[in-house]
Amino acid sequence: MESTNFSNKECQPQGLFIKDRQQDQVELRFNNLYYTVSLGFGKGTKNVLKDISGIFAPNQLVAIMGPSGAGKSSLLDVLSGYNLTGVRGNVTVNGAERRLDSFRRQSCYIQQDDRLQPLLTVHEILSTLGLDKCVATRTARLSGGQKKRLSIALELINNPMVMFLDEPTTGLDSSSCSQCISLLRLLAHQGRTIICTIHQPSASLFQMFDQVYILAQGTCLYQGSTSNLIPFLSKLELPCPIYHNPADFVIELACGDHGKDKIDKMVKEIDNGQCIIWTGLSNLRAISDRNSGTKPSKTLNKCDVHETSSRNQLKCLLHRGYLKCIRDPDLTYLRFGVNIVVSLLLGTLFLQIGDDGNKIFDNYNLLFSILMHHVGSTLMLNIINFPAEISILTKEHFNRWYSLKTYYIATNILDIPITTLGCLIFSVIIYVMTGQPLEWDRFAMFTFISWLMVLISQSLGFIIGAWFSVINGNFVGPIIVVLLMMFSGFGVNLRDIPHMLKWGTEISFLRYGLEALVAAIYDKRGILPCYTLYCHYKYPAKFLEEVAMPTDKFYADVFALLITLLITRVAAYFMLRMRIKARVSI
Numbered sequence: 001m002e003s004t005n006f007s008n009k010e011c012q013p014q015g016l017f018i019k020d021r022q023q024d025q026v027e028l029r030f031n032n033l034y035y036t037v038s039l040g041f042g043k044g045t046k047n048v049l050k051d052i053s054g055i056f057a058p059n060q061l062v063a064i065m066g067p068s069g070a071g072k073s074s075l076l077d078v079l080s081g082y083n084l085t086g087v088r089g090n091v092t093v094n095g096a097e098r099r100l101d102s103f104r105r106q107s108c109y110i111q112q113d114d115r116l117q118p119l120l121t122v123h124e125i126l127s128t129l130g131l132d133k134c135v136a137t138r139t140a141r142l143s144g145g146q147k148k149r150l151s152i153a154l155e156l157i158n159n160p161m162v163m164f165l166d167e168p169t170t171g172l173d174s175s176s177c178s179q180c181i182s183l184l185r186l187l188a189h190q191g192r193t194i195i196c197t198i199h200q201p202s203a204s205l206f207q208m209f210d211q212v213y214i215l216a217q218g219t220c221l222y223q224g225s226t227s228n229l230i231p232f233l234s235k236l237e238l239p240c241p242i243y244h245n246p247a248d249f250v251i252e253l254a255c256g257d258h259g260k261d262k263i264d265k266m267v268k269e270i271d272n273g274q275c276i277i278w279t280g281l282s283n284l285r286a287i288s289d290r291n292s293g294t295k296p297s298k299t300l301n302k303c304d305v306h307e308t309s310s311r312n313q314l315k316c317l318l319h320r321g322y323l324k325c326i327r328d329p330d331l332t333y334l335r336f337g338v339n340i341v342v343s344l345l346l347g348t349l350f351l352q353i354g355d356d357g358n359k360i361f362d363n364y365n366l367l368f369s370i371l372m373h374h375v376g377s378t379l380m381l382n383i384i385n386f387p388a389e390i391s392i393l394t395k396e397h398f399n400r401w402y403s404l405k406t407y408y409i410a411t412n413i414l415d416i417p418i419t420t421l422g423c424l425i426f427s428v429i430i431y432v433m434t435g436q437p438l439e440w441d442r443f444a445m446f447t448f449i450s451w452l453m454v455l456i457s458q459s460l461g462f463i464i465g466a467w468f469s470v471i472n473g474n475f476v477g478p479i480i481v482v483l484l485m486m487f488s489g490f491g492v493n494l495r496d497i498p499h500m501l502k503w504g505t506e507i508s509f510l511r512y513g514l515e516a517l518v519a520a521i522y523d524k525r526g527i528l529p530c531y532t533l534y535c536h537y538k539y540p541a542k543f544l545e546e547v548a549m550p551t552d553k554f555y556a557d558v559f560a561l562l563i564t565l566l567i568t569r570v571a572a573y574f575m576l577r578m579r580i581k582a583r584v585s586i
């Protein structure tokens with residue numbers, strides 16, 4: 001059985017815990033902080049944080065406590081810079097205005113759900129990040145406590161001086177809770193400022209915190225040391241009953257169980273966080289004394305915090321993607337499997353029709369079916385798959401593990417071999433079974449167009465996956481496919497499309513794909529053999545004229561597809577960027 005005891009020396013990334021540069025310590029202050037959220041169209045807004053102030057000092061482990069909905073997570077989001085919209089008020093770092101670029105290098109944010117790559121082993125994560133003590137367990141199989149400690153250890157790689165943790169003890173048993181909090185206490189006492197939200201700690205857990213910040217309905221009820229909480233309450237004539245856990249009692253007060261007037265009394269006494277005497281820290285200035293015209297905090301230079309190069313980031317991401325692919329081959333097999341099964345089925349259905357003067361219409365249907373297979377399967381796969389990646393990406397990117405650009409490049413590179421091989425297998429089977437002309441250049445054109453269609457559909461899948469939830473994406477995806485079909489020239493030919501809707505044919509990449517496939521198969525083809533008495537379309541040109549499909553536009557179509565690919569890939573990147581900035585979780 002694996003050890004769950006972090007105090008086991010074998011498991012401690014000792015070197016990373018050490019922080020001896022006193023000048024890097026961070027005192028975080030916030031003053032008159034408001035956070036307002038919109039409740040949706042026509043429903044107004046809600047003040048989640050209301051004019052609160054506070055100080056979080058170095059060498060301190062701080063608990064933000066309060067009833068559910070009090071605003072604890074929101075306060076962490078705002079202070080860490082995870083959330084910027086709807087925020088008013090001052091946040092300062094060592095007395096100077098917080099500058100997000102440098103602050104994000106000094107800090108990390110560990111969210112409630114441990115967003116770990118499920119298929120990697122602890123060994124691989126730790127060694128990639130420069131640690132050699134390891135356990136050969138996939139992170140998906142770690143216990144809650146192990147996951148939490150691993151999340152903390154991963155963030156320690158950058159040696160952050162400020163750590164924000166949202167409910168690090170949720171879901172842990174009491175022994176894991178106390179291991180987790182004592183680890184945080186150890187880290188705090190090495191000079192860090194550690195702030196975490198916690199629901200209702202036991203009395204012994206509560207005592208492990210140095211400071212506590214209590215919220216109720218977006219206001220501050222108490223800020224000070226844990227040991228000063230009872231004297232503070234006594235001063236307000238709210239004595240904590242003997243043998244009662246002070247943490248439980250203060251939450252009861254915050255919930256209004258002892259009367260709403262008690263909340264107002266506490267807010268008034270603590271001046272909504274302005275009063276700092278209960279912290280017991282002698283070297284703090286009162287918040288109101290703070291110089292409001294402060295300069296932005298010093299920007300860390302490259303020597304202060306080591307950032308790995310883009311090349312190294314790319315290397316790690318490619319390696320990680322490769323491992324994921326190997327560890328979870330089901331999807332890869334499924335993709336190959338679908339290509340093989342669909343090509344065999346279509347091949348059987350349209351067996352040896354490619355050279356038959358009487359079956360030219362069927363062959364045209366086949367070409368369209370091939371396109372529909374490539375577009376439909378690729379689009380839906382990415383609409384379903386991509387959102388799952390985004391939640392891990394959001395966390396890792398926010399904590400500066402890698403840049404979005406590098407992530408996107410790695411994602412694109414990783415998929416190319418599978419896409420190309422899948423496409424090639426499909427083309428070989430369908431091309432041979434359906435008896436298309438056995439000429440290398442036609443086959444190459446056919447496969448290349450299929451490949452471009454897959455790549456474009458993949459970008460479209462990224463765009464939809466980046467912007468919509470899986471459910472909404474599943475609704476939007478098929479609608480887009482129907483629109484593309486309408487304007488592809490199949491069914492209603494391009495000549496008959498009303499003038500006012502012609503723009504649709506210009507943007508439908510399905511139209512360019514169909515035109516190009518038709519050109520690849522029929523350009524410069526002579527009379528087709530006729531195996532019946534009369535073949536109406538034995539001259540391909542006659543049929544193509546009827547369905548309004550020119551064959552002389554192959555290169556123009558390829559150009560249009562390449563432009564579409566470029567635009568959709570860039571658009572997908574920006575969608576993803578907007579999504580990461582908006583940080584909407586799906």
Ligand SMILES: Nc1ncnc2c1ncn2[C@@H]1O[C@H](COP(=O)(O)OP(=O)(O)OP(=O)(O)O)[C@@H](O)[C@H]1O
Pocket residue numbers: 037038039046048066067068069070071072073074075199
């Ligand atoms: N983006 C948002 N839109 C609407 N309401 C929001 C939004 N963010 C927060 N809220 C509301 O603000 C209040 C505080 O939310 P927050 O998640 O900060 O509470 P909390 O104290 O962390 O609660 P819990 O302990 O249950 O996690 C809640 O009532 C929540 O519904």
